[in-house]
Amino acid sequence: MSMGPKQAILAEFAGVARALGHAHRLELLEHLGQGERGVDALAVRVGLSLANASQHLQQLRRAGLVANRRDGKFIYYRLADDGVTDLLTALRHQAERNLAEVDRIRRGYFAECDSFEPVSREELLERVEAGLVTVLDVRPQDEFGQGHLPGAINIPLGELQDRLAELDPDREVIAYCRGAYCVFAFEAVAALRAQGRKARRLVDGFPEWKAAGLPVSIESGFRPEGIA
Amino acid sequence: MSMGPKQAILAEFAGVARALGHAHRLELLEHLGQGERGVDALAVRVGLSLANASQHLQQLRRAGLVANRRDGKFIYYRLADDGVTDLLTALRHQAERNLAEVDRIRRGYFAECDSFEPVSREELLERVEAGLVTVLDVRPQDEFGQGHLPGAINIPLGELQDRLAELDPDREVIAYCRGAYCVFAFEAVAALRAQGRKARRLVDGFPEWKAAGLPVSIESGFRPEGIA
DNA sequence: TTTACAGTCAAGTAATCTATTGATTGAAGT
């Protein structure tokens, strides 16, 4: 049952990959990409029982993908480092390139919203510099508070209809949310276009922006817990 | 039991990750990184039964990580694209950064050989330009034939002692093999240093070189099958 | 101290994954 050093190391790598091998854990990682959170908040957002979420989080911790800290009676989990987002991005790109099934699901659900090319990070930076666009963060308020694109306006998706007045009608809106497959930005763009506004979405979300080393704003005095 | 588009897509991503979640499959991918191979050759090299290797390869194919083609009665598998190597590299880096266990195994087995800093791809290119080093490929002959670094000399590890005369004693040797955890390069460097030669190893192996878009030489008329 | 709550642990069942065995398919050669 013994094996060489290479097999031992490959077994460790395989352990990391297996930790990524469950949709619930990927969704937990997506939420952790927004900032650190308590177990209960994660469980609610991902739709898991508390015990189940706890166990998935511990698998991620054993694989070195997340870390945690205790503060009072809460335990906050966070991504181990920005490299985790890079690994998730590599996984996503691989799946998008070579899995017909992913493409089929994308086309089925996201077809109409996706008909306008998403905006790259570089293009967004240029157009913000030039003062041509409004950057719109459609995530819940607390996620916005833990970090967001500089100069972005936060209007959670549910409030968008009521707060349209806050957006300059003459400027194009570029919306973003949690990541490439978070539906918030898709729906926000669809809603804005239905109102006759010019709107596109950023190609991916906040965690990828941060992992790319681009500047991030944080509200002073944010509360890590609490659902807005 | 139904779920939204995001969950469906995350489940696909998880499937790709799960395909990477077994040491044998990672080793198969490492071998496929050298070039395409038949099922039997892979099974022998990785030490699996034919049926078992076949089934692992089919899992990799379902996940879109490898592709295959039939030629006569042989079926040749290959990596789906160079992005697979990128994903494997991202996985390796993540594990190296955050898993103490990987570090422990490295130290235990590779300590003495690793005491000299590995050479980066950039440094190798510079020193080859300047004519300062001999590049040594210690993989089996057939893997060399399917693609190797330009100007590299191929001496499989087992023949190194007998063919020392082919290496200029006054030039430093930079050895490489299949990848960062392939032991061939470690052992070649150790053997050369034991002979009083100057020798270091390239930081990783041939697949990473190729995936980085650097130039690759291929022997004309190579035979994909056959163990040297 | 007691109570309350966040989170973990332990145990059990159902489902999934792994590796082996032997049968089967598909292409070549006789």
Place this chain on the structure above:
DNA sequence: ACTTCAATCAATAGATTACTTGACTGTAAA
């Protein structure tokens, strides 16, 4: 047609994983 060989398929037993339930630990507040 028959044989041969590469590879896949099918069926199985044993191991691992997922989710639930209920008990337990650690911290804070009454």
